[in-house]
Amino acid sequence: MESILIIEDDLGFQQLLEGILCGEGYRADSCRTAGEAIARGIAREYGLVISALNLPNSDGVAVLRWFREHCPETPVLMTTAFGTVHTAVEALKLGAADYLGKPLSSPDELRLRVQRILSARQTLRRCRLLEAEEQEHFPHCLIANHPAMLRLLEKARKAAPSNTPVLIRGECGTGKQTTARFIHGNSRRAAGIFARVNCALPPARLEEELFGREKGSLAASGPHPGRLSMAHGGTLFLDEIGELDESMQDRLLCALRENAFERTGSTRRIPVDVRIIAASSRNLEQQAATGFFRQDLYSLLAAFPLDIPPLRDRASDIPALAGHFLSRATPPGKAAPSLSAGAVTTLMEYPWPGNVRELENMMGRAAILCQDSVHAGDLPVRVQGAARPAGLKDIKRTAILDALAAHRGNRTRAARQLGISLRTLQYRLKEYGVTGRLPAPAGPT
Structure with missing residues (x-):
């Protein structure tokens, strides 16, 4: 009322x-x-x-x-x-x-x-x-400056319009779900449901989550449609597909081949029209070769493979990603803290075992603890310890990044402050692996 x-x-x-x-x-x-x-x-x-x-x-x-x-x-x-x-x-x-x-x-x-x-x-x-x-379910943003990521996004755009299954491979936290969502959002199924299934669930729970159940089955209190049915007309995202046991692999392959499935507790065939995107942090090709994963199911899923590089191999993406996550994590009404050149350098030298997810969590912590800016000393000790001792090249790099930050990414003004030509600045940035624009310092809003 x-x-x-x-x-x-x-x-x-x-x-x-x-x-x-x-x-x-x-x-x-x-x-x-x-x-x-x-x-x-x-x-x-x-x-x-x-x-x-x-x-x-x-x-x-x-x-x-x-x-x-x-x-x-x-x-x-x-x-x-x-x-x-x-x-x-x-x-x-x-x-x-x-x-x-x-x-x-x-x-x-x-x-x-x-x-x-x-x-x-x-x-x-x-x-x-x-x-x-x-925002809660898809927190990562597809921000790419590194050539390998730009090539990946171009391939993802080309894959999006078709119904061909896509297999996204990469370490945990690299952004496989975000890439899957990107493909769905650029496909003809974008208006449909994007349904995610965690294939690492216990078998009984996974069976119910994927295929659903009829009322009364397994002493259940009521029917459950299952993600496969919910994704009809949309995209089914099978996360960590390499965790499926043999019986679930058999049942999934049958459903994908026949475009129909049966719920638990029922013999009624339910037709379904879904686009499959799978993801794995395991080497599925090796699993298939050694008999731990069905070769025919692997061949179906890997019709269009995409490999996401780990964050340590695309350090030039880190400044923009870090700035994005800082802005997202900053409470409403508060200006997002900026990243100092020293912090950027430290972040780019850390190996990131947890990849993009680890960076997001770290920037969320920094947004809470830091006021105007985030310095290298504000970062966790493990990150600071990964930085190399500063040499002449590091000092030059820090000076260039400081100048760019001071001029909100304007390369012409930064070059003038440094007393070098724009061409020299661009050469140095390329040499240091900084191909994107630095996040500008937070100013008055």
């Missing part, structure tokens, strides 16, 4: 609005002044505010401005007499959801306006929730 706040000094009109809204099942609170309205807004959250344009000792625009600033998700519907419609139009420009003329032409006029505004609010909330879930 939505709560609606009515701000109206005309008692008769206020009671009319209350009666119509309560009759529709809404909870209606009423007050007469802007001050009372603000006090109510501080005390509780409302689904909608209905405010008169003209109020004692103030006006409805002040109410509108307060709710827009302090309760931005609460829409405001302005009510106005016929002669002040032009002022109501100005209120729309300030962010009012709509305006309503006085007197009402019919109760339905109010009902329809309120229903439309609240429906739009719910839609916006659902969209924001989905965006938040998307």
Whole structure:
């Protein structure tokens, strides 16, 4: 039940609005002044505010401005007499959801306006929730400067439009799921579901998660459709496919060959149309050659293989990735700390056994602990210990990175500060493996 706040000094009109809204099942609170309205807004959250344009000792625009600033998700519907419609139009420009003329032409006029505004609010909330879930489930960003990653992304783009199965290979934390999501998002199935299955689950749990179950099977409390069925018309992402046992390999191969499967506890064949993307941190080719993985299933899955290099082999991606993760982890209203040249150098020299995931977690910690900037000394001891003693080349490299950071990545200005030509600067950057643009220091927002 939505709560609606009515701000109206005309008692008769206020009671009319209350009666119509309560009759529709809404909870209606009423007050007469802007001050009372603000006090109510501080005390509780409302689904909608209905405010008169003209109020004692103030006006409805002040109410509108307060709710827009302090309760931005609460829409405001302005009510106005016929002669002040032009002022109501100005209120729309300030962010009012709509305006309503006085007197009402019919109760339905109010009902329809309120229903439309609240429906739009719910839609916006659902969209924001989905965006938040998307960020939670797919936290990594496809940021690539290194030539090997750029080649990988180009191959992924070419693979996306087809229905050919893709096998993504790489160490844990390199971004296999993100790459799979990238392929799905650039495919003709992008509007469909992207369903992930963790193939490292225990066999009984995996069987239920992948194929689903019928009501009553395995003493289950209810039916479960399974990810294979949920992904119909979309993409099924089989993460750590190399962990499947022999029986699950057999059942999966049968489902993929026949484009149909049976749920646990049922003999009914269910047709399915999915695009398969699999991922593994194991050497599946070797597993297939030694009999630990079905050769025919491997051949089907590896129709289009993609190999993601570990982060230690693409150090030029680290500055942009680190800056991205710092920005993502910084709380709203706080400026993201910048990376000092020393921190960038230290990060680029660390071997990253946990790959991109380890970098993301480290930047999340830095965003909490650091204020204006992240220095090498702010990084974990294990990372600092991996850095080499500074030689002449390191000193030159640090000076160049400092100049670039100071000029927000502008190479012409950085070269001028260093007293070298732009061509020399570009040569040095290429020599040091810095092919992308450094994240700019955080400035005023």
